[in-house]
Amino acid sequence: MQISIIVEFLLLFILSNNRRRSIFLIYADSASCRKQVECFVCDSREIQACEDSRNFSQVQIPTRLCDDYCLKMWTRENDSIIGDNKTSALRYVRRDCHKIFQYHIKKAETCYKHKKHRTDSLCLCGSDRCNSAIVHYRKQRTYWISSFIFIFYFLLY
Incomplete structure (x- = not known):
């Protein structure tokens, strides 16, 4: 082709x-x-290293080639929810290709937060291994550093 x-x-x-x-x-x-990206594939209920923390070990996490976007999802187990009390449910992190998500959502590099439970969210990204814990931290740090340099530059001139 x-x-x-x-x-x-x-x-x-x-x-x-x-x-x-x-x-x-x-x-x-x-x-x-389609553009293929390499995404981490894990579930923190099965692989402890998948948990969202600063010591996320990328060496231990398997990857796969995915079409378009990677997915990182913080959610809670449905089996552990009693009534509407989702806060007591077991929270876990899942990383995979975006196609595992069952609902139709707009494909864009963004995060969606749950309306009712703010700690639950779903993020999509489109670069290799972008669904790691470290990449988000680096992007956020780079944003603040570049903003600081931009403001500092205009204050001097």
Whole structure:
């Protein structure tokens, strides 16, 4: 499939250099246009190292190639919920491909918080191994450092 796309682009390039005007419609299915990312795959109920902490050991966690986005989800076990008291339920972290999520949500690099239980959330990201605990901390730190440099620069000038 990839070879046929490359051949079509070469034909388009060669023929577009001619003086004649041509219109080409190039067909590519959605599977050939997807970006694959490497995501951590674990559940803190099964692998203790999967728990969201600063000592998240990336060496011990398995990975897999996923289409488009990685998922990191903080939630609680449904079996341990009595009535509407979700705060007493066992909290766990799950990391995987976004396709394991059963509901249709907008695919974007963002986090969604549960309306009622603010500690439960779901995050999607689109770069390799982005669903680790360390990457979020680094992004947040980089944001604050770059903001500080930006403000400091304008204060001097």
